Amino acid sequence: MLWAAIALPELSLSAVFRAGDEGPCAVFDGPENRPQLLNANAAAAAFGVRAGQTPAAAHALAGGLRLRRRDRAAEAKLLEHLAAWAYGYSGMVALLPPDALLLEVGASLRLFRGWPALERQLREGLTELGHAHRLAAAPTPLGARVLADVADGTAVNDEGRLLTALGHVAVGAAHLPEKTVAALTAMGLRQLRDVVRLPRPELARRVGREALEHIDRLRGSLADPRELYRPPDRFTARIEFDSEIETTQPLLFPLLRLTRELAAFLLARDGGVQTFELLIEHEQQTQEGKLAVRVQAEGGTRTLTRVPIGLLEPVRAAEALFEFARGRLERLELPAPARALALEAKALPPFVPTRRDLFDIRPGAGLDWPQLAERLRARLGDKAVRGFALHPDHRPERAWRTCAAIAATRAGSSARTAASTRSGSGRTSNNARNDNDRTNNNARTVSIGTDAPSDSSRHDNNLRPRPIWLLPRPLPLRGHVARLVSGPERIETGWWDGYDVRRDYYVADLSSGQRAWLYREVGGDDWMLQGWFA
Amino acid sequence: MGAVLSLAVAPDVVGNDAVGNDAVGNDARGHDAIGSDAIAHAAVANGLVADTAPLDAVLRDPRIYRRGTSTAAADGVPSGLAALDRSLPWGGFPRGALTEVLLAHDGLGELGLLLPMLARLDAALPIVFVSPPYLPYAPALAAAGLAPERIVEVRTPAERALWAAEQCLRAGCCGAVLAWHDGGDDRALRRLQVAAEAGRGIGVLFRPLRHAANASPAALRLALDAGSGQSRLRVVKCRGAVTPPAPIAVPRSPFPLHTTACAAVR
Secondary structure (H helix, E strand, O other): OOEEEEEOOOHHHHHHOOOOOOOOEEEEEOOOOOOEEEEEOHHHHHOOOOOOOOHHHHHHHOOOOEEEEOOHHHHHHHHHHHHHHHOOOOOOEEEEOOOEEEEEOOOOOOOOOOHHHHHHHHHHHHHHHOOOOEEEEEOOHHHHHHHHHHOOOOEOOOHHHHHHHHHOOEHHHOOOOHHHHHHHHHOOOOEHHHHHOOOHHHHHHHHOHHHHHHHHHHHOOOOOOOOOOOOOOOEEEEEEEEEEEOOOHHHHHHHHHHHHHHHHHHHHHOEOEEEEEEEEEEOOOOOOOOOEEEEEEOOEEEEEEEEEEEEEEEEOOHHHHHHHHHHHHHOOOOOOOEEEEEEEEEEOOEOOOOOOOOOOOOOOOOOOHHHHHHHHHHHHOOOOEEEEEEOOOOOHHHOEEEEOOOHHHOOOOHHHHHHHHHHOOOOOOOOOOOOOOOHHHHOEEEEOOOOOOOHHHHOOHHHOOOOOEEEEEEEEOOOOEEEEEEEEEEEEEOOOOOOOEEEEEEEEEEOOOOEEEEEEEOOOOOOEEEEEOO | OOOEEOEEOOHHHOOOOOOOHHHHHHHHHHOOOEEHHHHHHHHHHOOOOOOOOOHHHHHHOOOOEEOOOHHHHOOEEOOOOHHHHHHOOOOOEEOOEEEEEEEOOOOOOHHHHHHHHHHHOOOOOOEEEEOOOOEEOHHHHHHOOOOHHHEEEEOOOHHHHHHHHHHHHHHOOOOEEEEEOOOOOHHHHHHHHHHHHHHOOEEEEEEEHHHHHOOOOOOEEEEEEEOOOOEEEEEEEEOOOOOOOOOEEEOOOOOHHHHHHHHHHO
């Protein structure tokens, strides 16, 4: 194992000051009555401001010094954020609070072509993120951490060289408990070399078990298991605007940034996203719509407009995410000027890329069906695209169901898809109350027709004449029946579920030349039109 | 290369992106018979094809047709109606082009005309119905040999229907795109035709019969009218062939679904 330690000496500063802040800045901590400076930036250090001074002394040294109290929560969050970044370089990342990260890089060396190349990448990334850093690599986590402090850029890959390197480290820099450091210094031991040279029982008696174990872990003679960082299974990002934004058009640019961040996050996590939400924050009170929810935010109450975005399949590509979110955002009318835009994804299902033939030359725009369906849904509304499935019922208006329009493209598995869509298709049917139908057992369908085309087809329900076009609901016939083509076919069922049907169905040619599917209630005289044989 | 060909570019098929088609057309019409090399040169000179394109590729360009011999390069899906297939240069409904079906009313057998063709398409690709006038009825589709799962309905307001149809055609991932629209905007139809060319799909647009008199960029235009006992199909326009003068009878069996179901079993 080779551990790389990233020490972030200015983490406490970055947590409370923004990256662009210039001029002397410093962070203080400690009890109210005796605060102490914890960290100061380069500009402040140039005035002679040092850690450990009192705020009053620091102010005396640097006139325009900006002081803020340390924010441990912000530091932890920032460290977590950096761990997510580091996760791109190693599958084993451990947090070492308050201000360091550990990466197991031994397994990643070949991928990144050796430590020098990896080190360069890490340094470039950290510089880009705006963090001062110190880096070292060593076979033990603590060893790497200590070396990062004392000798930036060291890399030792065997235990012998680690011991040599650690031998020169001052006792005070070995991350030992303060009490132990004081005790060892009092004993006249300045470097770790002097400490480890002592007989172990003697040392254990003088510094205690804990400190001894610390030294053992440092040197690699005691195992040092670490709790590894696990990337979060939800994503939230937020951009606050300097001014109020009144229309959705200017929101697209921040939206692009958010979706890109989301895509990068998904890539690192090897996941996709199927549902996410855009949250638009408003300063003003909006009318209490169903989208608007009031939230407590820093600096007062804000109202929130939620734009839920549901996709048919998990998606990962940044452009696709942006396009779908954009379509929905553009259809929205802002109830009040926006002050901030946030993106929240809570469920991150695994992402399965579409399989594609290597030699398949795809014509046109080369979109996959899921992408096309999403594009249509984004522009026309979530319910604009739908598929169909059969439903076993004799009543014509209940013999079908809608289903998600994604089933269409599952190549070569139409039977399986049919089964799955049928089982899960009860969502948006035109009638919702027929879950308990056992129509196959209870229905009584009587066919009195004599002029069916062949005897064999008479017993097969699929081959009874059914029109391609079904009217959403039957209408009284307006036209004139010129000729009856076939019928009657009696459908009499549904007495048990409150949707009783007793009808005689006919196929008829109208005088206009159209072929219609008509029925008459049993005992009635009025023609009702239910479909067209188109 | 001895073939003597006459070249013409259908004047109403010029896509938005086509450059210099008029020039090709005029140039070609100026000569009664020119060598195929000359055609290639003319095409190259006008930016129709890249320098390296072989002659075959030039001739396969949808904007070029060879009079008389066009059935050889047919890229169509048979309609199942022999009389219609014989008279069309593609041997059926053209791929990568827009077909227009002009209807007197709904329910004249217009979908029955298309169902055998739809059943022949790749079963992995969806068939998109853009703003159909009624509900596509799943049991009837299943009986016609089309799995209802393959049918996708896109419900949109009329003004977005053509946009949706264009998106589906251009994407190139749909087996066929069937759209219903009342409008007669020539530019919109042109866009659809170009999108169908780009996506190499089958595009069918259903419009009222009153548009039959107006010009249209569609490659194939069919008018469906009510006859006595059966519907009459008239080929209004057919790019690359002479339109048959006599109307074709579209047989409407009492159970059109029954016959197609048998065909699907094969």
